[in-house]
Amino acid sequence: MNKLIYNEMLKLVKSKRLLVVTIIIGIMITMFTYAQHREMENVKKRIGDTDWRVTLQQSIVDMQNRIGSSGISEEFRSQLKVRIDQSQYYLDNNINPQEPGAPTFLRVFLDNSIQLLLPLMVMIISADMVSSEKSLGTIKLLLTRPVRRWKILLSKYITLLLSVSFILFIFGLFSYLISGLFFGYAGWTAPILTGFTVQAGELNTANVHLIPQWQYILMIFGLGWFVSVVVGTLSFMFSVLIKSTAAGMGAMLAFLISGSIISSIASSWEAAKYFFMVNLRLTDYLQGNIPPIEGMSLPFSLIVLSIWGVAGIIISFLVFTKKDVY
Secondary structure, three states: OHHHHHHHHHHHHHOOHHHHHHHHHHHHHHHHHHHHHHHHHHHHHHHOOOOHHHHHHHHHHHHHHHHHOOOOOHHHHHHHHHHHHHHHHHHHOOOOOOOOOHHHHHHHHHHHHOOOHHHHHHHHHHOOOOHHHHHHOHHHHHHOOOOOHHHHHHHHHHHHHHHHHHHHHHHHHHHHHHHHHHHOOOOOOOEEEEOOEEEOOEEEOOOOEEEEHHHHHHHHHHHHHHHHHHHHHHHHHHHHHOOOHHHHHHHHHHHHHHHHHHHHHOOOOHHHHHOHHHHOOOHHHHHOOOOOOOOOOHHHHHHHHHHHHHHHHHHHHHHHHHOOOO
């Protein structure tokens, strides 16, 4: 098994897919870091004060103005009210939710990447782990070896898990190093409030508690790794089922994009909460954001994603071990 895994990792490195993912992540983080830096400079010019309390108070006023405007949906209005209550809670407790520094950028960037950007990076690795060998015909040579099929596929899946861990590591390393050039490297022990919940559209702060930012970052990295594994597993399944890598990637990309759309417009479609792509934003539960569909919670989303992931593994192994290779 060790030799099989080594062989799969060697093929992955030689194909330069990991290098491509690393370059894309570096470029995206650099772009977002620069955009965030420009945004901070614009806020300073507009407000004329660097005090975070003034900035947060202005943000509250802006959201209140948006609530009072016509043309916004009731759902979005409810989300704004919750965000206002959260911001006011930070003000009342004298806690800066955006403590300047690379750790804060890392936290916010991963929060915003968990639904689409991070899954896309994982998909680049996982979508052709089997289908590419089918297209090239090398899978036939691999199956002629005196090794059981399930061991061959298991080595590929373990390689996928190692690749997901590497991608998360690169995300964290690049985010910290690059953003630190603009914002500094301090802020690991900054206080973060978590435990917000939303009940009947109202913010509930009964279970809110303080944790250091490094602990919060570990939590979102754990959730990000779990989401990446599930998305990678389903992409891996498509790679087993479909011979064309482009078709498999296209199908998975369609699911991921549709998840973003459904999450924003299908609050009344209760059955949609059982789709894996609607449950990807696990970090929203840590922040106390309103779930896209009523009845969703962190345990619920973890269970739904686990079921999809296990189903993807079972289907992959059943098809690969039973289906004729041609």
